[in-house]
Amino acid sequence: MDYGRLAPEVVVLAGALAVLLGGSFLPRRRQRLLGPFAVGTLATSAAVAVLQAGPATTIFDGTWALGPVTTAIRLVAVLGCAAVLLLGAAERAGSPRESETVALMMLSTLGATVLAAADDLLVVVTGYLLASVPLYGLIGIGRSALAAEAAVKTYLQGALFGVLLLGGTAVLAGAGAGTDYAALASGLPDAAPALVAIGAVGVALALLFEAGAVPAHFWVPDAAQAASRQAAAFLTVVPKVAALVALLRFVQVVQPALDLALVVAIAAAVSMLLGVLAAFWQEDVRRLLGWSTVGQAGFLLLAVVGTDARALLVYAAGYAAANLAVFAVVAALPGRTTVEGWRGAGRAHPFLTGALLVGLLALVGTPPTSVFLGKVEVFRAAWAAGQGWLVVVAAVATVASLFYSLRWIASALRPAPRRVAPERAEPVAAATALVLTVVVLGFAALVPLLA
Structure with a gap:
């Protein structure tokens, strides 16, 4: 029972509670200090995670996994949340729900790290609830009609898939005589195949919901469009990468008893094609990014098909940086909400337009950006797993x-239809976008750290 190994999570939890208390007792004019405090807390958690990095092992009677994979997700989740807090600083400033927004993001980040480190289905359930329940509040906290609709849709789907997760956990616990992964790995091969299939599909569907992949993707574009810009950036990155790591761990456990590769491969193929095709015709840029992230979930699932944790981490880290860079650009110019509305941005804001160019091309997988390296890794993993047809589908979806x-990009580079006074970019969001762009371009140097 090495409680000290949970220090990164404890730091995030303590920071979230401090933000909640600060929001309750600090006067409104001083609540703007909570955002920088939260960013500092998340940076501290990341530093502690680096200091505690070590070989793969388990603690708490085999229910919590430690090692390079957990360390990587600890870093991606908390640094991703910190980037979201920075790009949303102007949007949050003066809001009557400023402290609640920050606290909900931190609690969902905590849930994401729990979900990714889980080595027991009951811990998976805990992480799922802690990661997803704050999302409902984040989506609807703006209290607009569209936000309320998106929050209800997300809640209903989350509750449905949460029930499937609980049911699947109960079935697998009965079939495998335990809920920890060591017991399941030894018990499931001798269990009835039908029971294993029913339980495994229930758990997998819940994790696909958290990842925003088909068939549990319906909430993503609505939430990305209707929620605040910071909430949209958060929900398309932090819970997604953690859920995919949890799904990969789960697939590795049930693989001897049930081959889930074909099921995950079909979900990956449909996610890629649907996300790309649906994004074609979107005018609202955040809805476009919402559909894009459904497609990105499909690409990330290639690593799950190949059960290659390193490939998943390389892609997830690169995707997180690129997607947050694009959202930071959107947050820096909040008045440009449609693709056509970006006309003239190249002349008025050349650096931000450059960041947008790099971010969007990175999401496609253009070299030498971060996602290109990730796509090479996940393509290799899927091919090595004998899923050549899936690699072909992924290549077509990429093009x-x-x-x-x-x-x-073409809209941003075209001249404005009429002369208008140039808007002022939000400075913190713009600076965040430029820093993330540098990370996207320099990601190749960081890949060996994920080995």
């Missing part, structure tokens, strides 16, 4: 995704 990316 097709150029269409909506270039459509947005």
Whole structure:
């Protein structure tokens, strides 16, 4: 019972509670200090995670996994949340729900790290609830009609898939005589195949919901469009990467008893194609990014099909940086909400337009950006797993995704339809976008750290 190994999570939890208490007792004019405090807390958690990095092992009677994979997700989740807090600083400033927004993001980040480190289905359930329940509040906290609709839709789907997760956990616990992964790995091969299949599909569907992949993707584009910009950036990155790591761990456990590769491969193929094709015709840039993240979930699932944790981490880290860079650009110019509304941005804001160009091309997988390295890794993993047809589908989806990316970029580079006074970019969001762009371009140097 090595409680000290949970220090990164304890730091995030303590920070979230401090933000909640600060929001309750600090006067409104001083609540702007909570955002920087939260960023500092998340940075501290990341530093502690680096200091505690070590070989793969388990603690708490085999229910919590430690090692390079957990360390990587600890870093991606907390640094991703910190980036979201920075790009949303102007949007949050003066809001009557400023402290609640920050606290909900931190609690969901905590749930994401729990979900990714879980080595027991009951811990998976805990992480799922802690990661997803704050999302409902984040989506609807703006209290607009669209936000309320998106929050209800997300809640209903989350509750449905949560029930499937609980049911699947109960079935697998009965079939495998335990809930920890060591017991399941030894018990499931001798269990009835039908029971294993029913339980495994229930758990997998819940994790696909958290990842925003087909068939549990319906909430993503609505939430990305209706929620605040910071909430949209958060929900498309932090819970997604953690859920995919949890799904990979689960697939590795049930693989001897049930081959889930074909099921995950079909979900990956449909996610890629649907996400790309649906993004073609979107005018609202955040809805476009919502559909894009459904497609990105499909690409990330290639690593799950190949059960290659390193490939998943390389892609997830690169995707997180690129997606947050694009959202930071959107947050820096909040008045440009449609693709057509970006006309003239190249002349008025050349650096931000450059960041947008790099971010969108990175999401496509253009070299030498971060996602290109990730795509090479996940393509290799899927091919090595004997899923060559899936690699072909992924290659076609990659080429097709150029269409909506270039459509947005071309609009930004065209002159404005009429002379208008240039808007002022939000400085913190703009600076965040430029820093993330540098990370996207320099990601190749960081890949060996994920080995």
